[in-house]
Amino acid sequence: MLQTNLKHLLSAKDLEETLTTNENVMVCCGRMGPMCIPVYEVMDELQGEYSHVAFRDMEFDTRDADVIRNLPECSNFRGLPFTVYFKNGKVVKATSSIQNRDQVTSILDSQFSAKAVTK
Amino acid sequence: MSPTLFDAIVIGAGPAGLTAGIYLARAKMRTLILNEGAVGGQLVLTHEVANYPGVESTSGYQLASVMKNQAKKFGCTIKSNVSVTKMDLGGEIKAIQINGRETFTAPAVILAPGGRSRTLGVPGEEEFRGKGISYCATCDGDFFQDKNIIVVGGGNSALEEAVSLTKYAASVTIVHQFDHFQAFAHAVEEAKRNPKISFVMESTIAEFIGHESLERVRIKHIPTGALTETSIDGVFIFIGYVPNTETLRGLVDLNQAEEITVSPLLQTSVPGVFAAGDSITKRYRQITTAVADGTVAALSAIDYVRNVGESRRVEENIGVS
Numbered sequence: 446m447l448q449t450n451l452k453h454l455l456s457a458k459d460l461e462e463t464l465t466t467n468e469n470v471m472v473c474c475g476r477m478g479p480m481c482i483p484v485y486e487v488m489d490e491l492q493g494e495y496s497h498v499a500f501r502d503m504e505f506d507t508r509d510a511d512v513i514r515n516l517p518e519c520s521n522f523r524g525l526p527f528t529v530y531f532k533n534g535k536v537v538k539a540t541s542s543i544q545n546r547d548q549v550t551s552i553l554d555s556q557f558s559a560k561a562v563t564k
Numbered sequence: 565m566s567p568t569l570f571d572a573i574v575i576g577a578g579p580a581g582l583t584a585g586i587y588l589a590r591a592k593m594r595t596l597i598l599n600e601g602a603v604g605g606q607l608v609l610t611h612e613v614a615n616y617p618g619v620e621s622t623s624g625y626q627l628a629s630v631m632k633n634q635a636k637k638f639g640c641t642i643k644s645n646v647s648v649t650k651m652d653l654g655g656e657i658k659a660i661q662i663n664g665r666e667t668f669t670a671p672a673v674i675l676a677p678g679g680r681s682r683t684l685g686v687p688g689e690e691e692f693r694g695k696g697i698s699y700c701a702t703c704d705g706d707f708f709q710d711k712n713i714i715v716v717g718g719g720n721s722a723l724e725e726a727v728s729l730t731k732y733a734a735s736v737t738i739v740h741q742f743d744h745f746q747a748f749a750h751a752v753e754e755a756k757r758n759p760k761i762s763f764v765m766e767s768t769i770a771e772f773i774g775h776e777s778l779e780r781v782r783i784k785h786i787p788t789g790a791l792t793e794t795s796i797d798g799v800f801i802f803i804g805y806v807p808n809t810e811t812l813r814g815l816v817d818l819n820q821a822e823e824i825t826v827s828p829l830l831q832t833s834v835p836g837v838f839a840a841g842d843s844i845t846k847r848y849r850q851i852t853t854a855v856a857d858g859t860v861a862a863l864s865a866i867d868y869v870r871n872v873g874e875s876r877r878v879e880e881n882i883g884v885s
Binding site: 476477478479480481482483486487490520521522523524525540541542543545546547 | 601602603604608609610611623624625644645647693694695696697698699700702703704707708776777798
């Protein structure tokens with residue numbers, strides 16, 4: 446299991462349930478590696494600010510992670526992590542390799558509208 | 565105390581910044597650590613750390629996590645993934661603005677912004693990052709099983725990673741800008757002995773080309789300027805680091821390599837501003853040297869803050885009498 450503060454998707458069924466019960470979902474599928482850890486950290490910090498988005502991670506090397514690995518949107522990806530954004534159960538954006546806070550928030554703001562809570 | 569007023573602000577949360585935070589907080593300094601990326605800096609990019617004294621073997625992430633927890637336990641406030649939008653370092657009280665809206669002040673600042681992987685900066689590099697271009701062999705090597713790849717660079721990292729990538733790749737071509745390598749002789753020898761590795765010297769990548777993912781590269785032979793195009797499945801880039809000091813230009817003295825110049829006590833050109841870690845002028849950049857820098861910078865900052873406080877009290881007493 447990934448050592449992060451995020452909720453983990455442990456199976457394909459977990460993903461399905463998450464997509465059914467949440468309009469906006471961001472899933473980071475990776476390992477505890479140097480390109481993945483910064484993305485998990487960004488997601489963890491954004492959880493409070495983007496309460497209308499469900500942030501999840503998934504271990505890349507599990508069998509069920511093929512629900513992410515085999516997405517057509519990830520077919521050209523050759524760098525971890527695979528990060529996928531879902532709206533109403535559909536993929537609206539996917540990125541490969543490390544992303545910083547600005548890159549992530551730019552996608553969240555454009556795909557899921559601006560933050561629900563601003564201070 | 566105002567939530568925005570501190571005794572010291574540390575910019576950067578790699579080994580240098582976190583160590584500075586630990587020393588400052590243990591000395592009862594109200595300490596804020598600001599970090600533009602993930603806590604740990606370049607340290608989290610290291611899969612295995614085997615040369616940190618007292619720790620036989622650990623991952624960079626684990627070591628960074630322990631350092632972060634120590635800093636927090638001693639009372640540091642840590643804000644990571646923030647954007648430092650303004651710095652006023654000139655006065656007796658320094659002011660640091662983050663995210664364009666919050667400003668924090670302190671009499672002392674320690675700059676420990678670290679560095680980042682150098683990129684080639686050529687067309688296609690950003691577009692194909694994660695789609696054929698990688699900066700981490702251990703992360704992405706297995707995507708290139710039986711593929712033909714290029715490794716760019718001539719230092720220890722480039723040659724060692726090239727050898728490790730032969731576990732996966734059908735062939736590895738090392739492209740290097742000089743006619744000789746900067747790596748240690750044993751690393752060069754190991755690469756030369758590997759039958760999967762070939763070399764293209766005095767050359768550099770001029771352009772990455774593809775559609776959905778990387779398909780070809782244009783290689784430039786530097787002495788002649790001749791360009792050749794080669795089909796390739798992946799390119800791994802290991803060409804060193806650059807200091808994260810762009811936002812410090814004009815605020816503190818930098819050398820030609822954009823590194824912060826410091827005194828032996830890690831004082832910068834501005835009183836009350838200290839610097840530590842990979843962004844300062846020095847020869848060896850290791851976790852241990854960053855930790856040492858963080859220690860020295862913190863102790864210098866503590867001394868400075870106490871002297872400033874003492875001077876202020878003397879001035880106030882003189883004013884009263």
